[in-house]
Amino acid sequence: MHISCAHCGLQRICFPKSLSSTEIAQLDQIVSSHPAVPRSSQLFNAGDAADFLYALKSGVVKLSRFDQAGNEIIHAFYLPGDVLGMEALESPVYPFDAIALDNCTFCRIHRDDLESLAQKIPTLNRQILSMMAQELRLEREHFDQLLNKTAEERVAAFVLSISNRFHTRGLDSTSFRLPILHREVATYLGLTPETFSRVLNRFQTHGWLSWRRKQVDILDAEALQALAEGCAQPECHYRARKRG
Amino acid sequence: MHISCAHCGLQRICFPKSLSSTEIAQLDQIVSSHPAVPRSSQLFNAGDAADFLYALKSGVVKLSRFDQAGNEIIHAFYLPGDVLGMEALESPVYPFDAIALDNCTFCRIHRDDLESLAQKIPTLNRQILSMMAQELRLEREHFDQLLNKTAEERVAAFVLSISNRFHTRGLDSTSFRLPILHREVATYLGLTPETFSRVLNRFQTHGWLSWRRKQVDILDAEALQALAEGCAQPECHYRARKRG
DNA sequence: CGTCTCCTTGACGTTCATCAAGTATTGTGG
DNA sequence: CCACAATACTTGATGAACGTCAAGGAGACG
Numbered sequence: 332m333h334i335s336c337a338h339c340g341l342q343r344i345c346f347p348k349s350l351s352s353t354e355i356a357q358l359d360q361i362v363s364s365h366p367a368v369p370r371s372s373q374l375f376n377a378g379d380a381a382d383f384l385y386a387l388k389s390g391v392v393k394l395s396r397f398d399q400a401g402n403e404i405i406h407a408f409y410l411p412g413d414v415l416g417m418e419a420l421e422s423p424v425y426p427f428d429a430i431a432l433d434n435c436t437f438c439r440i441h442r443d444d445l446e447s448l449a450q451k452i453p454t455l456n457r458q459i460l461s462m463m464a465q466e467l468r469l470e471r472e473h474f475d476q477l478l479n480k481t482a483e484e485r486v487a488a489f490v491l492s493i494s495n496r497f498h499t500r501g502l503d504s505t506s507f508r509l510p511i512l513h514r515e516v517a518t519y520l521g522l523t524p525e526t527f528s529r530v531l532n533r534f535q536t537h538g539w540l541s542w543r544r545k546q547v548d549i550l551d552a553e554a555l556q557a558l559a560e561g562c563a564q565p566e567c568h569y570r571a572r573k574r575g
Numbered sequence: 576m577h578i579s580c581a582h583c584g585l586q587r588i589c590f591p592k593s594l595s596s597t598e599i600a601q602l603d604q605i606v607s608s609h610p611a612v613p614r615s616s617q618l619f620n621a622g623d624a625a626d627f628l629y630a631l632k633s634g635v636v637k638l639s640r641f642d643q644a645g646n647e648i649i650h651a652f653y654l655p656g657d658v659l660g661m662e663a664l665e666s667p668v669y670p671f672d673a674i675a676l677d678n679c680t681f682c683r684i685h686r687d688d689l690e691s692l693a694q695k696i697p698t699l700n701r702q703i704l705s706m707m708a709q710e711l712r713l714e715r716e717h718f719d720q721l722l723n724k725t726a727e728e729r730v731a732a733f734v735l736s737i738s739n740r741f742h743t744r745g746l747d748s749t750s751f752r753l754p755i756l757h758r759e760v761a762t763y764l765g766l767t768p769e770t771f772s773r774v775l776n777r778f779q780t781h782g783w784l785s786w787r788r789k790q791v792d793i794l795d796a797e798a799l800q801a802l803a804e805g806c807a808q809p810e811c812h813y814r815a816r817k818r819g
Numbered sequence: 820c821g822t823c824t825c826c827t828t829g830a831c832g833t834t835c836a837t838c839a840a841g842t843a844t845t846g847t848g849g
Numbered sequence: 850c851c852a853c854a855a856t857a858c859t860t861g862a863t864g865a866a867c868g869t870c871a872a873g874g875a876g877a878c879g
Contacts (some may be wrong), residue, residue, distance in 0.1 A: 400805040421708030463707045464665030470714050478765045521722045561644040
């Protein structure tokens with residue numbers, strides 16, 4: 332049975348974020364539980380009928396697809412409280428695969444139910460739009476992390492970005508377990524595993540970061556921040572070109 | 576005075592896309608005209624209060640900002656019929672600059688008016704979500720065009736993408752004027768003007784494309800398509816790595 | 820304990836950014 | 850309408866960052 336959103340620890344991040352208690356009660360009517368998805372299984376695949384939105388309760392999910400050349404493209408990692416499937420509001424099918432990187436649990440909402448309810452509750456309507464806009468913002472952030480950035484800048488920005496998301500969820504933002512393979516992080520950042528490995532090695536040497544297997548420890552957030560923002564560091568020979 | 580959406584040539588692309596004639600009449604009530612914006616001027620800047628959504632009637636607009644290092648990042652080019660400002664539905668201010676690349680004309684809608692009307696018209700509500708989702712899809716397409724792609728693949732994909740958008744608008748999709756500087760296209764694609772110039776030169780040599788100043792002529796769409804998809808071409812020594 | 824997958828480390832080559840200089844085109848004022 | 854300036858684009862030489870290939874090591878799982 333579904334636990335009421337009113338008692339869920341993720342209500343500050345998830346759907347109920349801006350709703351009143353009576354509105355949350357209405358939301359509860361259309362929220363149901365979804366069978367747990369084990370590690371490496373898909374929640375849905377590209378091309379599946381997009382009937383539901385999913386709220387991630389626990390675990391981590393990657394949103395990905397394979398391009399014509401057979402390379403994996405990873406567009407997003409979802410953490411507890413995030414909502415999956417927003418992009419399908421444009422089309423009848425999901426455009427991407429959603430794959431559990433850990434054992435995952437979900438709430439789910441039928442999109443027709445959500446649409447009907449949103450038509451009655453303006454706050455919910457605004458909330459949906461806001462979540463959609465956030466998805467767009469995150470994608471553009473991801474884009475910015477890659478464009479004209481060196482491998483070191485990308486990794487630094489990624490670590491800080493994940494750290495912030497842990498912080499938002501009230502978790503330890505300097506030491507945490509991240510159930511994502513290095514290979515997948517590299518793919519997300521448009522790098523090869525080899526390059527990613529070398530960057531981690533350099534960060535460790537400088538005492539900025541320890542990231543062994545799935546355990547991440549941020550040792551010098553300021554150094555990483557400076558690097559992510561493209562400020563000069565002795566090791567970074569490559570400089571972004573200046574504005575004309 | 577505002578021309579009714581019912582008589583606008585862009586209604587198949589713009590807001591009225593999926594609305595009935597009575598609904599379009601209601602929409603007309605909240606749509607107003609906006610003073611023309613001359614070339615190189617901004618429609619709005621990052622940080623401005625985001626009170627309005629704008630529908631581009633004529634001209635081309637770029638959505639951009641400057642990063643910490645002072646480099647321009649261009650996230651999108653808008654063509655007639657496109658709607659600007661969707662991303663601001665999450666925040667009270669625009670997160671980007673919108674700059675006219677040509678003399679531009681706009682319709683505009685106050686976001687509060689739109690929200691109220693959408694609460695009454697479910698079709699409009701769905702339409703707004705769909706436009707938002709499309710914005711997200713285009714951004715991800717943009718992302719895919721850059722990730723692990725060579726300069727040639729990026730340019731080929733860009734030309735075809737623009738061509739498709741002209742086609743959607745019922746315009747000539749093989750020969751058209753594109754009022755975007757080469758430098759701006761290069762920036763959009765994460766390249767330098769030099770590299771962009773060299774790619775155009777190669778395409779011209781092969782007889783695939785002629786792009787002089789602002790006049791674009793696609794001479795061999797299939798060759799460009801093959802290149803954009805990463806299929807082998809004699810000139811392209813770089814091959815995408817295969818899926819593991 | 821053995822196998823599989825993940826990660827690491829090294830040597831090398833390619834693509835593209837950078838620097839620099841030159842040519843074409845647009846815009847402006849006389 | 851022409852001269853000049855400013856901007857946009859082109860072309861060439863050079864080097865750096867990172868992808869590729871190859872092989873070895875370490876952790877996970879049965």
